Amino acid sequence: MDFLEVIVTRRSIRKYKNDPIPEDKLNKVLEAARIAPSWSNMQCWRYVVVKDNSTKKALADVLPSGNPVKKAFIQAPIIIAGCADPERSGYIDSQRIGDKQWHILDLGISMQQLVLAATNEGLGTCWVCWFSEKAVKDILGVPANIEVVALTPLGYPDEEPKSKRRKSIEEIVYYEQYGHSE
Numbered sequence: 001m002d003f004l005e006v007i008v009t010r011r012s013i014r015k016y017k018n019d020p021i022p023e024d025k026l027n028k029v030l031e032a033a034r035i036a037p038s039w040s041n042m043q044c045w046r047y048v049v050v051k052d053n054s055t056k057k058a059l060a061d062v063l064p065s066g067n068p069v070k071k072a073f074i075q076a077p078i079i080i081a082g083c084a085d086p087e088r089s090g091y092i093d094s095q096r097i098g099d100k101q102w103h104i105l106d107l108g109i110s111m112q113q114l115v116l117a118a119t120n121e122g123l124g125t126c127w128v129c130w131f132s133e134k135a136v137k138d139i140l141g142v143p144a145n146i147e148v149v150a151l152t153p154l155g156y157p158d159e160e161p162k163s164k165r166r167k168s169i170e171e172i173v174y175y176e177q178y179g180h181s182e
């Protein structure tokens with residue numbers, strides 16, 4: 001797919017076929033995450049790839065009942081947990097720079113590359129951040145110092161959701177000064 005087509009085609013997929021994902025496709029998707037830019041090239045992200053059915057069910061069970069992606073966690077053949085080490089981002093010479101959560105930005109960039117690569121491979125994903133982090137950490141054995149930032153199912157889509165409305169360029173872009181539309 002052409003780059004813009006990948007971006008335009010991507011949707012949050014919440015209904016999946018159970019067909020397995022060929023290893024080469026999974027590897028391409030993980031490779032896209034691996035080569036992302038990051039703070040001082042520290043690459044603070046770590047990914048847990050879950051294929052085991054009982055672990056997927058355990059993850060589904062700890063999503064809030066109102067989270068619309070819950071069922072997808074059982075349908076999709078793979079769940080990926082995007083984790084990040086806060087100590088491996090936002091530092092220069094061991095000095096903390098500002099108070100922004102740079103590791104979350106790093107993980108976000110890397111994981112969005114994963115998401116777009118999946119789209120390019122004909123696979124669906126859905127960013128999921130509404131979950132109990134403690135419960136997910138317990139299930140996946142994530143160490144105390146590592147954060148679970150986001151989850152995504154990965155699999156062949158079993159739905160074609162319509163695109164959701166986005167704000168216009170005029171609503172989101174200013175020129176020279178914040179709030180200036182020209």
Ligand SMILES: Cc1cc2nc3c(=O)[nH]c(=O)nc-3n(C[C@H](O)[C@H](O)[C@H](O)COP(=O)(O)O)c2cc1C
Pocket residue numbers: 010011012013014067068069126127128129130131161163164
């Ligand atoms: C940071 C983030 C967290 C999200 N968390 C969830 C979630 O917990 N559950 C869910 O079903 N969708 C979640 N979404 C998906 C958004 O609802 C979705 O991206 C948005 O409605 C636009 O739809 P689209 O992705 O199909 O374009 C999340 C998206 C982002 C970027």
